[in-house]
Each structure stands twice: as C-alpha cells, then as structure tokens.
Amino acid sequence: MEFKEILAEKGPEAGLSFTDLQLEQFNIYYKLLVETNKQLNLTALTSPEDVAVKHIIDSLLAFEDKFFTGRSLIDVGSGAGFPGIPLKIYCPSLKVVLLDSLAKRLKFLETVIAELKLQEISCVHMRAEDAGQNKLYRGQFDLVTARAVAKLAVLAELCLPLVKVGGFFIALKGSKYQTELEESARSLKVLGGELVQAEPVTLPGLDDGRAIIRIKKIKPTPEAYPRKAGLPAKKPIL
Numbered sequence: 240m241e242f243k244e245i246l247a248e249k250g251p252e253a254g255l256s257f258t259d260l261q262l263e264q265f266n267i268y269y270k271l272l273v274e275t276n277k278q279l280n281l282t283a284l285t286s287p288e289d290v291a292v293k294h295i296i297d298s299l300l301a302f303e304d305k306f307f308t309g310r311s312l313i314d315v316g317s318g319a320g321f322p323g324i325p326l327k328i329y330c331p332s333l334k335v336v337l338l339d340s341l342a343k344r345l346k347f348l349e350t351v352i353a354e355l356k357l358q359e360i361s362c363v364h365m366r367a368e369d370a371g372q373n374k375l376y377r378g379q380f381d382l383v384t385a386r387a388v389a390k391l392a393v394l395a396e397l398c399l400p401l402v403k404v405g406g407f408f409i410a411l412k413g414s415k416y417q418t419e420l421e422e423s424a425r426s427l428k429v430l431g432g433e434l435v436q437a438e439p440v441t442l443p444g445l446d447d448g449r450a451i452i453r454i455k456k457i458k459p460t461p462e463a464y465p466r467k468a469g470l471p472a473k474k475p476i477l
Contacts, residue, residue: 242269242287246295249288252443253296255329264328264355265295271354272319275347281319292442298322299329300440301384301409301451308332310381315367315398316340316388320348322411323384327360335360336380338370371400371465378403378459386411389472391419391452392426396464396471399430402456408432414448426476431458 240248243266250257257265273285284293298321309332314323317337327335337348337360345362352360363370370376383398383406391410398408412419420437427434436453465471 240287242266242291245288246291249292249296249443253300253441255296255299257329261328265291265325267354268320268324268328268351271347271351275350279343279347281344281347292444294319294321295325297411297442297449298325298386300442300449301411302326302329304330306382306407310334311379312336312382312384313338313370313376313380313401315370315383315385315394315401317348317362318344318387320351322386323360324348324351324357326384327357328355331358333359336376337362338365338367338376340364340366366468367397367401368465368468368471371397371460376401381406383408384411385409387413390422390475391416392423392475392477393471395423395426395430395432395454396466396476399427399432399454399456400460400465402432404431404456404459406456407435408454408456410452410454412450412452416448416450416452420452422475422477427454429461429476430464431456431460433457 243262307330311334313336315338317323317339323335323337339345345364348362380401383401385394402408432454435455438451440449
C-alpha cells in the first residue's frame with residue numbers, strides 16, 4: 240500500500256480526516272523526506288507506514304481546533320519538521336515558525352514549504368536558548384511545540400520563555416512521560432508554567448505509552464531564563 244493510501248486509512252482510526260489536497264501535500268512531504276534522507280540524516284523511520292503513523296499522525300495528535308485555529312506557533316527543535324509542518328498542513332490558518340539549530344535541516348524544511356506552497360510559515364536558524372532571550376521571539380507565541388527534543392525539565396526552560404502568558408507549551412512525549420512530569424515540577428513553577436493536562440494517546444496499531452503534555456503559561460518567565468546555550472541540558476532545574 241502506498242503512503243497516501245495508508246495515511247487516508249489510518250487517519251480516521253486516530254480521529255483525523257484529510258482533504259484530497261492535504262493527502263497530496265503529505266505525500267509530497269513524504270517523498271521529499273525519503274529522498275533527502277539519503278544524504279542527510281533526518282529520520283530513522285522511512286517506510287510509508289512508519290512515516291504515516293509514527294511521524295504524521297503522531298504529530299497531529301497534538302491538534303485541538305479550539306487552541307490551534309488562527310493561532311501562532313513556534314516548533315522548537317523542528318528537525319525534519321515534526322510536528323510543525325503536519326500541524327500547518329492540517330490547520331492552514333496556523334501561523335508557524337520552525338526553529339532549528341542546524342542549517343542543513345532548515346534548507347530541507349524551506350524546500351518542503353516551497354514545494355507545498357505553504358503560507359505564513361517560516362524557518363529560523365537559532366538555538367532555542369538564544370531565541371528565548373531574543374525580543375523577536377520571547378513571549379510572542381500562543382503555542383510552542385516540541386517533539387523528541389529533550390526531557391521535559393529541559394524542554395520547559397527552552398520552550399516556556401517563548402510562550403505568551405495565557406498560551407500553551409505542548410510536549411509530545413513517549414512512555415516515560417510520568418517520570419518526566421515528576422522531574423519537571425520545579426522547573427514549571429520557576430518558569431511560569433502550570434500543568435493543565437497529561438493526555439495518554441494511542442497511535443493506530445500501537446500501544447507504546449505516548450502522551451500529549453499541555454502546560455499553560457500563567458506568569459512571565461524570569462529574565463534569567465533560558466540560560467546560555469547548553470546549560471539547560473547540563474544543569475536542569477530539578
């Protein structure tokens with residue numbers, strides 16, 4: 240079965256429905272990903288079913304219409320574009336910034352944006368620690384997403400400074416999310432976040448303990464955070 244057919248079949252199992260245009264855009268994205276992956280290590284998962292389920296559908300499990308439609312989002316450590324590009328394709332009114340520290344990955348993402356003719360989406364070549372201290376990005380976004388970047392205590396310092404007060408940091412997490420939540424309790428409090436929901440989610444055909452973590456920004460992040468590049472990972476707020 241081809242990628243597009245798999246996505247069309249598996250999507251409804253996860254509560255997702257796609258237009259013909261969206262299926263075609265996801266198909267082009269898949270082909271570009273697989274082709275570029277031959278020269279640049281973007282993902283270990285390249286089979287049609289793996290990309291459809293473990294990348295595209297997994298990214299879209301974070302979507303909630305009331306929070307996303309017409310909002311601004313920055314995807315931290317976007318990598319191969321997950322979840323930022325799938326969310327943009329699925330919710331065209333979303334205004335998206337893809338943030339990554341590797342220029343080669345951003346070149347790929349810019350190619351995807353151009354090929355899919357996506358509007359109101361841009362790429363920023365910068366470390367999250369630097370973006371969080373830059374007035375162009377600090378406190379400017381309704382939503383901040385991160386997927387498979389770092390543990391939650393570290394991610395909180397990278398992501399919460401970018402969120403507007405009243406906005407949300409959304410982390411897509413794997414089977415150890417409960418432990419990460421416990422470890423991140425102090426960092427969330429220090430950085431101005433409050434846990435709203437830890438929602439277990441299931442991908443079609445899998446039961447591997449994934450969850451969507453939603454954290455609300457309830458007060459401004461102290462100016463000292465994020466600390467300089469590398470420090471959040473070396474010395475998390477625990």
